[in-house]
Amino acid sequence: MEKVLDVKELRTNFYTDEGVVKAVDRLSYHVNKGECVGLVGESGCGKSVSAMSVLRLIPYPPGVIEGGEILFKNEDLLEVSEKRIQEIRGNKISMIFQEPSTSLNPVLSVQRQLTESLELHRGMSKVDAKAESVRLLDLVEIPDSDRRVTDYPHQFSGGMQQRIMIAMALSCSPELIIADEPTTALDVTVQAQILELIAEMRERLGTAVLIITHNLGVVARYVERLNVMYAGSLVESGPTDVLYAKPKHPYTIGLLRSVPRLDKPKSKVMEVIEGMPPNLAHLPVGCPFAERCRYVMPQCREEKPELKELDDRHFSACFYDPNKLS
Secondary structure (H helix, E strand, O other): OOEEEEEEEEEEEEEEOOEEEEEEEEEEEEEEOOOEEEEEOOOOOOHHHHHHHHOOOOOOOOEEEEEEEEEEOOEEOOOOOHHHHHHHEOOOEEEEOOOHHHHOOOOOOHHHHHHHHHHHHOOOOHHHHHHHHHHHHHHOOOOOHHHHOOOOHHHOOHHHHHHHHHHHHHOOOOOEEEEEOOOOOOOHHHHHHHHHHHHHHHHHHOOEEEEEEOOHHHHOOOOOEEEEEEOOEEEEEEEHHHHHHOOOOHHHHHHHHOOOOOOOOOOOOOOOOOOOOOOOOOOOOOOOOHHHOOOOOHHHHOOOOOOEEEEOOEEEOOOOOHHHOO
């Protein structure tokens, strides 16, 4: 299957007064054409930084992409010129940010924010771009689009603002959409609507989607393949149904058990992962999850486990026997 995005050994650091924060540490994953891939993990594990690294949006200083490869259709985005990466941003690869209220420009109308990329990347005239902006709002099901397109972001609800962000992401028919926690700050009903809309657009347009979130329950229905991050690294990866049925890493097991379940008795106490994630500026020697792991062994405190294939397309980074996990 053709790979649209192939991230290899990506390393992104932030240089702070406290030390070097290894936000992304040798991260590798890929997204196939037309596929929906999930990237999950606790807050602060490096999910958003990895996404920003793909489009070279890491602020310098203090952030630096130290190494690795980010191949978009076999073109290394870390090696291309600034002009070339600007041609790719919003055109070939689009991003839906987690806070639409801060991502949309408050002093520009929705129409202007949509027409800007249409004129820049697709070479449309102002008249054609305005007509296309109305069509895009229709596409994301914003009612009375021909009138509302001239409104400003503050005149829309949070859910409607996120729909506008999706319309902007789709405006140039990208081959990949990165959705960075697209349902943050939205109520559960609107969350479902936004995810359904992204899934529908993907089905209709054949666009590959990378959904970044910390909510396993939200993406279970939409994601075909799941990558689990912890402390800047990938700890488990595999088809979503396989990973949910038979997780092979203690961290993934803990995440799944911490999801509220309606099919469990009310008396059952929800499980939690004890402890706190490590400080990325002072990562421990060995496995970063060792201090919180119930299966920890002496080897875990001395060596960092590599991601290895256990079954077909199912990978885990753990020294413990996966068949003994429960």
